[in-house]
Amino acid sequence: MNEMHISVIGIGAGSPGHITQDAIAALASADCVLSLDKGEDKAELMAVRERIIAAHAPHVRLVSIPDPPRDRHPENYREEVKRWHRARAQRIDAALSEHLPAGGTAAFLVWGDPSLYDSTLRILDSLETPHSRSIYPGITAIQALTAAHGILLNRIGEAIHVTTARRLAATSADDRANCVVMLDGGAGWMEHYTENTVIYWGAYLSTDWQVLRRGRVSEIGAEIAELKQQLRAEHGWIMDIYLLREENPSPQQ
Ligand SMILES: C[S@@+](CC[C@H](N)C(=O)[O-])C[C@H]1O[C@@H](n2cnc3c(N)ncnc32)[C@H](O)[C@@H]1O
Known part of the structure; x- marks a missing residue:
């Protein structure tokens, strides 16, 4: 054989x-x-x-x-x-x-x-x-996300933290400063955020149904959570990923 x-x-x-x-x-x-x-x-x-x-x-x-x-x-x-x-x-x-x-x-x-x-x-x-x-x-979905938003994953010399929504609550403030979150069945970004937390969110990345949102969680977090529910109802499923970043004063362009 x-x-x-x-x-x-x-x-x-x-x-x-x-x-x-x-x-x-x-x-x-x-x-x-x-x-x-x-x-x-x-x-x-x-x-x-x-x-x-x-x-x-x-x-x-x-x-x-x-x-x-x-x-x-x-x-x-x-x-x-x-x-x-x-x-x-x-x-x-x-x-x-x-x-x-x-x-x-x-x-x-x-x-x-x-x-x-x-x-x-x-x-x-x-x-x-x-x-x-x-x-x-x-x-990876991480690369699909950063390419779709046209952003770098890290800022100069910064560490990058990658985690699941299940672990986000236990993630330290340092790690949250630049944090990719995967496997989120809900809207984990709404659980903890500061006025400087910016979200770069993407669903169905690299497919014909790709949807992107970016902005301060305090301003658009609830809207993304609602959009996620709508999209899930429409497609019957959803896959999304996001980068949470502490940014001051305005989101990275
Ligand atoms: C089981 S993990 C698999 C990750 C995969 N091995 C990778 O390299 O990206 C599934 C998670 O990846 C993310 N994901 C994978 N493909 C995605 C896509 N096209 N759009 C958005 N998120 C995606 C979501 O966070 C999803 O919950």
């Missing part, structure tokens, strides 16, 4: 054009693409993946792996996520032995970049199937 190889391919954060030349070559030379089929996956996001496969690897087999069930409100969040990841790894092991019994290369398409709030690499670490691995970096 040949060695099993897994290519983990960052596909960027919304536009099918984000994928790199190296990633295209890796995708086109794979024997199959494995996709963990989350029932909740948004049709629009699936469409980006499908467009990438159709454009660059129409000959490569797409194998969908149904996602195991997950408790969304567990008593122990970390333990439940670990259990869920093990269950996913078992299904991937089974798919690899079914679809590539003689070895070969399987590709996983990962939203944005595989290093940023994505569990693919962690799940692959628990595979029983011996394999080698290559990672192809992708454009």
Whole structure:
């Protein structure tokens, strides 16, 4: 049996054009693409993946792996996520032995970049199937946000803090001075702000539905929160990301 190889391919954060030349070559030379089929996956996001496969690897087999069930409100969040990841790894092991019994290369398409709030690499670490691995970096939602607003992520010599909305409440004032927030199911920016807090907000970045807002949280925070609810109702889902920055006296141009 040949060695099993897994290519983990960052596909960027919304536009099918984000994928790199190296990633295209890796995708086109794979024997199959494995996709963990989350029932909740948004049709629009699936469409980006499908467009990438159709454009660059129409000959490569797409194998969908149904996602195991997950408790969304567990008593122990970390333990439940670990259990869920093990269950996913078992299904991937089974798919690899079914679809590539003689070895070969399987590709996983990962939203944005595989290093940023994505569990693919962690799940692959628990595979029983011996394999080698290559990672192809992708454009992250952070880069999509800064490009869309035409801003730098850091000001001169400043540190940058990246966190989730869940952790924002516990984030120190120093870290909030220049803070990217992801995975926000609500409107975390409204929870703590000063008169100098500026938000650079983006939803559906790099897609046809991209929406941007920027300004002082004290002035436009509530409006963005309402807009987010409207957009979610319209599309049935939303993905947004924002940079919070203490700015004095006026937002960066
Ligand atoms: C599970 S994380 C995946 C991040 C991804 N690996 C990356 O490199 O950007 C999902 C979060 O990324 C952000 N995100 C990803 N794509 C986005 C987009 N096109 N527009 C706005 N936010 C996005 C949102 O904060 C979302 O909650």
